Amino acid sequence: MAPWGKLLLRGNDIPPAIVAIFALAFVTIALYLLYQWLLPKPLPGIAYNVEATKSLWGDEPALNRYLAANGEFSSWLGEQCAKLGSPVCQVFIQPFQLPWILVADFHEAQDILMRRPEFEKPQFLIDGLQALGDFHARHKTGEDSFRSRRHLRQDLMAPKFLNNYVGPYLHSKGLELIKLFEAKASLANGRPFRVREDYSRAVLDIMLHHAFGEDFSESTLEPQLQLISGMTSPSIPEGQLDEPVNFAEAPRSFFLELIHEVAEVVERTTISSTPRLSFWWWSKQSWYRKLVAEKNRAIFKQLRKAATNLYAGKIVSALDHMMMREQAAAEKQDREPDLFSQSMADEIFADPMTGHHTTSGAMTWVTKYLTGYPRVQTKLREELYAAIPQAIEEKRPPSFDELRRARIPYLEAVIEEARRLTPFVIVREAVQDTEILGCKVPKGAQCLMVSAGPGVMLPSVPVDEKTRSASSRAAKPWGKWDESRDLKLYEPERWLVTKEDGSVEFDATSGPQLGFGMGTRQCWGRRLAQLAVRTVIALVIWEFELMEIPDDLGGYGGIDGISREPVKSFARFRKINPYRV
Numbered sequence: 001m002a003p004w005g006k007l008l009l010r011g012n013d014i015p016p017a018i019v020a021i022f023a024l025a026f027v028t029i030a031l032y033l034l035y036q037w038l039l040p041k042p043l044p045g046i047a048y049n050v051e052a053t054k055s056l057w058g059d060e061p062a063l064n065r066y067l068a069a070n071g072e073f074s075s076w077l078g079e080q081c082a083k084l085g086s087p088v089c090q091v092f093i094q095p096f097q098l099p100w101i102l103v104a105d106f107h108e109a110q111d112i113l114m115r116r117p118e119f120e121k122p123q124f125l126i127d128g129l130q131a132l133g134d135f136h137a138r139h140k141t142g143e144d145s146f147r148s149r150r151h152l153r154q155d156l157m158a159p160k161f162l163n164n165y166v167g168p169y170l171h172s173k174g175l176e177l178i179k180l181f182e183a184k185a186s187l188a189n190g191r192p193f194r195v196r197e198d199y200s201r202a203v204l205d206i207m208l209h210h211a212f213g214e215d216f217s218e219s220t221l222e223p224q225l226q227l228i229s230g231m232t233s234p235s236i237p238e239g240q241l242d243e244p245v246n247f248a249e250a251p252r253s254f255f256l257e258l259i260h261e262v263a264e265v266v267e268r269t270t271i272s273s274t275p276r277l278s279f280w281w282w283s284k285q286s287w288y289r290k291l292v293a294e295k296n297r298a299i300f301k302q303l304r305k306a307a308t309n310l311y312a313g314k315i316v317s318a319l320d321h322m323m324m325r326e327q328a329a330a331e332k333q334d335r336e337p338d339l340f341s342q343s344m345a346d347e348i349f350a351d352p353m354t355g356h357h358t359t360s361g362a363m364t365w366v367t368k369y370l371t372g373y374p375r376v377q378t379k380l381r382e383e384l385y386a387a388i389p390q391a392i393e394e395k396r397p398p399s400f401d402e403l404r405r406a407r408i409p410y411l412e413a414v415i416e417e418a419r420r421l422t423p424f425v426i427v428r429e430a431v432q433d434t435e436i437l438g439c440k441v442p443k444g445a446q447c448l449m450v451s452a453g454p455g456v457m458l459p460s461v462p463v464d465e466k467t468r469s470a471s472s473r474a475a476k477p478w479g480k481w482d483e484s485r486d487l488k489l490y491e492p493e494r495w496l497v498t499k500e501d502g503s504v505e506f507d508a509t510s511g512p513q514l515g516f517g518m519g520t521r522q523c524w525g526r527r528l529a530q531l532a533v534r535t536v537i538a539l540v541i542w543e544f545e546l547m548e549i550p551d552d553l554g555g556y557g558g559i560d561g562i563s564r565e566p567v568k569s570f571a572r573f574r575k576i577n578p579y580r581v
Helices: 003-009 016-038 050-054 060-070 073-084 106-115 123-128 144-152 159-188 196-215 221-229 254-271 275-283 286-311 318-332 342-372 374-387 389-393 400-405 409-421 470-474 526-543
Strands: 088-091 100-103 426-430 434-436 439-441 446-449 496-498 504-506 544-547 558-560 564-566 570-575
Touching: 060 073, 073 088, 073 100, 073 558, 100 106, 106 426, 106 446, 106 470, 123 254, 123 275, 144 318, 144 342, 159 196, 159 221, 159 400, 159 526, 159 544, 159 570, 196 221, 196 286, 196 318, 196 342, 196 526, 254 275, 254 286, 254 342, 275 286, 286 318, 286 342, 318 342, 342 374, 342 409, 342 526, 342 544, 342 564, 342 570, 374 389, 374 409, 374 526, 374 544, 400 526, 409 496, 409 504, 409 526, 526 544
Parallel strands: 100 446
Antiparallel strands: 088 100, 426 446, 434 439, 496 504, 544 570, 558 564
């Protein structure tokens, strides 16, 4: 036997240095193999960034660098698909988990959202919305609880309810907002100021009236108007013409303040990489428990008022209608109506909380784009004045009925184009093994519909039509944008079509955008949101000229959360007097 063989047989005689070398080599090889095993594993047949597979952290460092530079999560996703030249690609964001699947083809995303039952609301979003309690948006689409909650809301987006009940109040709040902007503009004397919080106050009042009607008397806009109206010019610190004025904010009641606080918690948990753990942490804080206790106290007070209305035959507010629906369902099912359930409380609370946040953000975005594109602003004002000449003759703002009945295609296009340019990501989870454009997608994969990428804000990437699903091939396709024009520019004319008789119409299917989502889970309150944005923006442009602001106060940077929020929300108002046609 060779000498080294005898040495190995007599283990006690092995020199410690040799043992150490073998041990070190074994550990090194084991660690190397473990490292290789832990590296991101691409799904076969789906495009990916090769460099990301060489690090445990995958694409996350690149994403973090991008977010640090401009905060645009949606646009980063779109750029990945454009860079890889594929309508389906994968990115590695969460270590040791399946990659995210990015879908950058609108027609296929539409099919997934509308016709593909193997895609569901992802669990991490359900966990991220825990602060909303038993709200229907936290239930899976196929669950009976989701359908029954939606049934309770059946009347609340009907044109009759919106136009006869919500609309006039909404219009009155729009006029109140106009008074606030007029007071601020007078005090600012040509200087810019922030508008995001003002829109938020107006919309929260609207949403609370929608939910509770006259049974809820608190306002967040009125105290602000009273505060600003009581100020005088000497109370405003002097500054240069382009230096913004920072106006004080009127205090809100504890209940109105907690709506903002709960929205913050929802925002933080939704964007957290560990939403369930994040919410568990918030729920243990004494201040959060106080918020929940006060929320329940205030909401159950409203439930008792609505039940009284129900038995008196007075059905007016959203909550009144929901209780009426619950009573009818209970009679049909031969059971007692559950009018004071926690789920009823959570349903009616979530609408004002989420609705005011997203809708006021949309108003702010439209204001920013109309400020940055004065040609569009001027044309919109001309269209408004031409559509409602009687209000011009009588030197007054248009009534709600005048605005509602007026045919103003350009107004719809202005709003829709802002929505196209301010997208947020819609996510679905594959609940079974499936395919997207011929690419195999495993159960549990998170599929992100990229609405700031190819075909929407960037040039399209080619798609092999034969790889589409049967339901996708059978569906009538929407229009496609003219990609010879810069898709990142704000051009409302994209949404207008000229008929044979020369008339111009707004066409919501002119091209792709996913602002409200699609299918069964699309934004439930979209009609109320559209009515609010349309009415308020029309009144603002009717009464004010939005003047140019300096570059450092403008820009279109956004932050993704519950919705896409503008980083900056400054505007400079000049009152139009008299109205000029």
